[in-house]
Amino acid sequence: MKRSKRVSNFAFATASTDGSASALVLALVLGLTLAIAIAMAAIISTNLNMALMSPLTVSDPLRPAQAIAVLSGGYNADGSLGSSTVERMDRGIELYRQSYAPVMILSGGDKPPSSPSGRPEAEAMAGYARRCGVPAGAVVIEGRSLSTAQNTANIAAIARAYGWRTVILVTSPYHARRASWMLREQGLEVINAPAIHSEAYSAVGRQRLRVFRLVALEYLKLARYLIFRT
Secondary structure, eight states: OHHHHHHHHHHHHHHHHHHHHHHHHHHHHHHHHHHHHHHHHHHHHHHHHOOOOOOOOOOEEEEEOSSSEEEOOOOOOTTBOHHHHHHHHHHHHHHTTTTSSOOEEEEEEOTTTTTTTOOOOOHHHHHHHHHOOOOOOEEEEEEESSSSHHHHHHHHHHHHHHTEEEEEOOGGGGGHHHHHHHHHHTTOOOOOOOOOOOHHOOOOTTHHHHHHHHHHHHHHHHHHHHHHHH
16 A cells, blocks of 8 residues: 555655646747747838947948959749849949949859759849840859859959959959958959848848848858858
């Protein structure tokens, strides 16, 4: 009888412990969910992205250069140029029209998600430039790069081949610092001219979540670059 009572007490204690652990896990999950909801609300309703993006952004006084280098920003799922690419192209074309450089280097080797065997992004960027009035002879296509490290290395190789030393670098604001550091490591003089009409500045509501994700990812990539130089 005593043995049976001890077993019963042990089972009750175990059940109580399991119940407390389950309650603790539930409380942690609910707390984490609430924290995420509050953070998302803050991102959507405030300019938190602007503060987070500020250390990543660098812009230099404009002056003439030998080429304008525009980095790709990715395709949309339907195969059209993504908003990051378009904002960069618009800035590069604007600088070309203002005669800051006679040539544009368009860099990006990603393929459309809907057509993995399709043309690299730099070729689609060149088509966009032609539709905007940039002559084909003023465009150099670099269609092999799949990362910022490859972008900058291949742009530098093209610049050396043509004897260019000074390049205006065009990318999104949150990408400018890391990209310019990498390009300078290749021995070029870099003038930073990030996109002015960027989604990073104009995003509203839920669009700010996408920008937040891009900015947060850029901090991780910057940390990797500073540690491993890649």
